[in-house]
Amino acid sequence: MAQGRFAGQERFTGVGLGLRRPHLEAVAARADHGVPFWETCPENVIGDGGRPHRDACAILDRDPVLTHGLAISLGGFDPWDEDYLGDLGRFLVRTGTPWHSEHLCFTAVDGSWLHELLPMPFTREAARHAAARARDLQARLPVPLLLENITYYAELGAAEMDEADFIAEVLEGADVGWLLDVNNVYVNALNFGFDPKAWLSRMPLDRVAQLHIAGHKRFGTLTVDTHGADVIDPVIELMQWTLARLGRPVPVLLERDNHIPDLEDLLAERSRLQAAYDEVLAVPVGGGRG
Amino acid sequence: MAETLALQRALAALVLDPEGAAFEEDPVGFARGQGLPEAHAEAFGRFPGGLAAYRELARLSLVDPIETMFPVTKALLEREGAWEGCIDAFLQTRCVGSRHYRDIAPAFLGWLAETEWGMATWPFLLELAHAELLEVLVARFPDGILPEGLQETPHPGDRLVLDPATQVVAYRHAVHRTSETDPVPEARPTHLLAYRDAEGRAQLMDLTPAAAALLVEAQGRSIREAAQALGLADLPLPLLEELRIRGAIAGFMPA
Structure with missing residues (x-):
């Protein structure tokens, strides 16, 4: 299903990096960074200004870019901000991204933004609601929509199904693609005691268009998706297992949002993951445009 | 629909409201207090x-940009044992109404201005x-579109056009001279010019009251007329040209 679903997706393979503010100036100054694509958060670019904004736009206009939203509050109940959706649509067209991803969660309630990825109840009502919102959002975007599975630290309310069934029901109900975050699956498996590979085996992997990978940290009895550490070997192995299962070179994005290292260290981390990617798919990956 | 929204509202209350701090003592009681049906309320007790x-995570997300952007304000209020109370009061009002993370700090400033929180004790708090x-x-x-026909050299009959990012501000306290170790400002009228230099970095410049007034007045009338209205004996054309070179003034519009 994912094959052929997304026009322009063939430009995106290998391991990319999230474009982060501390690296904008350095990345804008060099096109030989070797990163096959970047992922950017529209909320951080739209409406911004100044030197970092100009650097970000220069990179977005030069290199292949995927877009990943943080705060659309897909599972929420607040009405869409039509002005923002207009800006978002124009931004997606400008970047040339083959798809746009959002989180399967809610981030705002009654007009108040919490700026955290909060879990949906695993209920039939919530699944229907999220699927309807995703269909509605998809109809307003100029590119296909992907939804990403999040980490969750508690079930919200009395569950009528498990997380896997909830995600599958939303993806199928909305008929949208899946941004599969393998670190989130791994973290959830640690926190809730399940086998991540068995979990993935139940899922509609034909909908996967992109993977996310990141580091995490344990705090007491809870493992948190911090995006603040190097990716550990078991998560890399889960990425490889997933890629082999998919049998196609979907792009993988390394997320790093906390304790952001120097660009050279991050590029080295990306190269390590690229080697693991190539090991599975044996796909040579070129550098960025320009 | 109704139950999903009720659950989301309950989680928002847990995160933002004062009673959320006592959640772990009685999770089911908290959920019942939010009006949730019994099955959902009991589920809150299974994942305390x-x-x-x-x-913790959501409050960290909301507070982190405030602590980053307002280090001196935080230092002052921590010293007075009031920082936590300030943050709690801010979060409780749920006035972060933007999807943009960069808007959290301005929302905090807006809340201080609207509520005048702490101003009775620290009258300089909002200015700080x-x-x-x-x-x-x-x-x-955001970069703006400048009017056409701007000149680089000022003449007495011109109006000045500030760069869109430039701000002329007046405070009753020298708040820009404070630091985390010395967060209480001297009470003296202060006029500042904040602008973006050629490298895109923000710069602050102390202004005399007359210069600050001229930068405001000469946007709406000629430099000569503005100077006359302010009682200035000389036209500060070299200063205005210098401010254009630095990036504070976008240019000069001939009459």
Whole structure:
């Protein structure tokens, strides 16, 4: 299903990096960074200004870019901000991204933004609601929509199904693609005691268009998706297992949002993951445009 | 629909409201207090640690940009034992109404201005917070479209056009001279010019009251007329040209 679903997706393979503010100036100054694509958060670019904004736009206009939203509050109940959706649509067209991803969660309630990825109840009502919102959002975007599975630290309310069934029901109900975050699956498996590979085996992997990978940290009895550490070997192995299962070179994005290292260290981390990617798919990956 | 929204409202209350702090003592009671049906309320009791983590994580997300952008304000209020109370009061009002993470700090400033929180004790608090955010706002101000016909050299009959990012501000306290170790400002009228230099970095410049007034007045009338209205004996054309070179003034519009 994912094959052929997304026009322009063939430009995106290998391991990319999230474009982060501390690296904008350095990345804008060099096109030989070797990163096959970047992922950017529209909320951080739209409406911004100044030197970092100009650097970000220069990179977005030069290199292949995927877009990943943080705060659309897909599972929420607040009405869409039509002005923002207009800006978002124009931004997606400008970047040339083959798809746009959002989180399967809610981030705002009654007009108040919490700026955290909060879990949906695993209920039939919530699944229907999220699927309807995703269909509605998809109809307003100029590119296909992907939804990403999040980490969750508690079930919200009395569950009528498990997380896997909830995600599958939303993806199928909305008929949208899946941004599969393998670190989130791994973290959830640690926190809730399940086998991540068995979990993935139940899922509609034909909908996967992109993977996310990141580091995490344990705090007491809870493992948190911090995006603040190097990716550990078991998560890399889960990425490889997933890629082999998919049998196609979907792009993988390394997320790093906390304790952001120097660009050279991050590029080295990306190269390590690229080697693991190539090991599975044996796909040579070129550098960025320009 | 109704139950999903009720659950989301309950989690928001857990994160933002004062009673959320007592959630772990009685998770089911908290959920009942939010009006949730019994089955959902009991589920809150099955994941107390995970749900409590959301209070910590979400509050961290909201507070982190405030602590980053207002280090002197935080230092002052921490010294007075009032920082936590200030943050709690801010979060409880749920006035972060933007999807943009960069808007959290301005929302905090707006809340201080609207509620005048702490102003009875620290009359300079709003000015202090404003000054801390000023350079960030100037540095990130969206690029604007300048009017056509701007000249580089000022003449007495011209109006001046500030760069869109430039701000002329007046405080009753020298809040820009404070630091985390010395957060209480001297009470003296202060006029500042905040602008973006050629490298895109925010710069602050102390202005005399007359210069500040001229930069405001000469946007709406000629430099000569503005100077006359302000009683200035000389036209400060070299200063205005210098400010254009630095990037504070976009140019001069002939009459």
